Amino acid sequence: MGSVRSALKLTGLLLAVASLPVAGIWSAQAQSATSARWRVLVPSTALTGWTKMGGKASYTVENGELVGRSILKTPNSWLVSDAQYGDFILEYEAKTDPRLNSGVMIRGQSRSDYKNGVVFGYQAEIDPSRRGWSGGIYDEQRRQWLYTLGRNKAAHDAFRSGDWNSYRVEAIGNRIRTWVNGVPAADIVDDADARGFIAFQVHAVPDDPAMAGLEARFRNIRIITTNPAAHALPATALPQQDWVSNQLTEAERRAGWKLLWDGKTSAGWRGAKLDRFPTKGWTTTNGLLSVSQSGGAEATFGGDIITTRDYSNFELSVDFRLAPGANSGIKYFVDPNLLKGDGSAIGLEYQLLDDERHPDAKMGRDGNRTLASLYDLIAARNLSDPDASGKRFNPPGEWNRAVLIVRGKHVEHWLNGFKMVEYERGSPAFRALVAQSKYKKWKYFGEWEKGPILLQDHGNKVDFRSIKIREL
Template sequence: MKIKLQLLIFALISTITLSAQDGWQDLFNGKDFNNFEQLNGNANYEVRNGEMVGISKLNTPNSFLATKQKYDNFILEFEVLVENGLNSGVQFRSMSIPEYSNGRVHGYQCEIETSSRKWAGGVYDEARQGWLYPLTRNKKGQNAFVPGEWNHYRIEAIGNQIRTWVNDIQCANLVDDTTAEGFIAFQVHGISEESQEGKTVRWKNVKIKTKDLESSRRASDAEVPEISYLTNQLTQDEIRKGWRLLWDGKSNNGWRGAKLNTFPEKGWEMKDGILTVSAADGGESSNGGDIVTLDTFSNFELSIDFKITEGANSGIKYFVDSELNKGEGSAIGLEFQILDDQKHADAKQGKNGNRTVGSLYDLIRAENLSNSRGKNFKGVGKWNNARIVVNNGHVEHWLNQVKVVEFDRFSQIFAALVEKSKYERWKNFGRIPEGLLLLQDHGNEVSFRSIKVREF
């Protein structure tokens, strides 16, 4: 018995020594919260059987148990068990400062949830940019989290690369440089229903590594798409996959006026890496006019960040033939609508909302095709992302990584929609083999950046 006890002690010491030599440290010691401070809400946190336990509380804001220490580059691992119906998350590179929303916690969050949406393991930007990496484009990742059981999480934040795994299945593959350092915090989400009060989220085996990270990085799953928020830059992965910038962030190279042989002399401004169409009278092409690419495109994936002002209207057009409509108004092509749905009258015109933001203008209404929680528009005055994918006849519109429109431009259904729209007089509308890409001047101030494309 004595020998067995000695062997057990030796094994335990060896494990601890090996862990220390490996560079891993306990972030939570399983005994107390001396290295943490609670921020914002006043949900209860307790230590039970070596676990960190967060307990939901009615009518209090999101609560965060935050490390007193800040971390920049790290690998974090933990296990979590959350009761069904309760939302949670782990903040990282996050902050709470008086000058930002009176100390509200903001920054990256790795999602923990039990809903049918299945975005656990995705990356949300708390109180700032909203969803950065929902799992809409990663079906494998959607099934990684198992409700009602302990789930193992891994977060790698190294430089501008942020990757997550749940139960050894990669969920997020994000590139973003908004914040390089901050605290780590364990969230108990605010609740508003009495039936949710007293529910728990539990964490255990919380450990972190901050040195010699390259040797410990996991290979990224090739099936998990990289989503980058770098401004006017391409990642190495994007370059390898054939992406190129359509706007260099400073000049009009590659662009001209839709009805001109040169770039417009007025109405468009390039400053600090942002391309802005100036406000005028709210009319189509009544100031500087639309601008189009010099190149034509057939099968492609296009990504553009846009930011609208209050009440603004604009659009991103594709399969544009600039020889059509030489008169007043905009050039003709399929359009990803850009609009302030709340303040612009166009949102209530057309049919059944087919002129709202993200819609195939005047033809197909944008709606969340991934779940029932709305279109994921981040709001006026904030940067939003438009993604258009065209592969032969198949076309998709994505708004902030959520699919909102899908159609076949060669189908009978599409032809029938065109016949009942303002485009019925344009022969072969939307079906030409290739066309220009266009940014619209609709007389309102709208900004663009990070305009990039790859062709199939």
């Protein structure tokens, strides 16, 4: 499409918007949205209808651009719309200093009864760091990342650091989708907030004089609030992250996902050393599959539970919530007949652990018994962010998401959208690790062709939900 020139009247100021990039970027797919009745959302020079919240960064409107500038010794700053928005399509261009993280909050929230009125909620990220997760969805001051770009190289590569980038956000019903420069970036389904404000962020910066005055610029900000669903872009092949408990969306079904736990009963599961589901130690109530607190011993009360069928190539997603000090695990390629006596069934294990409180975190070698590790073999490391080494873990009492991917011999552990472990089953390196581990006495440990999925009873309270699998 050629350039679009339009005169838009806003609070008495005539804005000439030349060569509006969104028209060209969305191309023929967005003909209906481009021709729709957009409403300009650029604030007036007086910032009428907007309120500064959080930190003390400055906001001005210059030549039709909203400009935020960083200030030292202040938390994240926001320019918040007085208006509330439910369903909408939002488009804007953003340009930030390569040293400055930023973002646009959608359906944002601030309540006096939540963290002293802090701004929180969904944010479409502007991430100029080497990590490059611009367009991902971050749940500010709440659950952290809901959609990273750890598995979306196309969107990662689409962002141009230090230059103008075009964003599109569709918030329709309980679904939020984002695009960066025309490339699909994120797709979530979530039921936390159906309505809220729009806010433009200037992120907090280190206390360094060189970091003062860094700019985050926004322009060509426009919104559709009347029947936005009629102007939504077609479905994409982007994997969807569903945060509504114990359900499958249509997109998930099309992608081959199935519920491994139905959210209500024990169907599809049995005790690892039983021909039925345990009569004690496990409950299936209020949408939670829970192992009870029983003193911290391994598989001595209800015992481990396993799926009633085996899996070989798969992607598994499990939401889990640890009690303080809890220990548990998700095992795969399990042989339930290998250990007849006391103890947990034998298999590869995605470790679930409160690293801060449980002594197991300091055992093993080099942290290979910590959260998200391949238990007793490979320590979890942040493999997704080149500038960070720590884990993005929501503390005990809050939910986290574990993802396991197995394609033949290749295995990956993911935690909250960050890759933590990657290895090849049966490789010389793998076998060398097994030879140094507690599993060295089991021949061909971890190399079996298939096996059930196991949830471990380690005597600590752990809740599970939204247990899903798709075979690859």
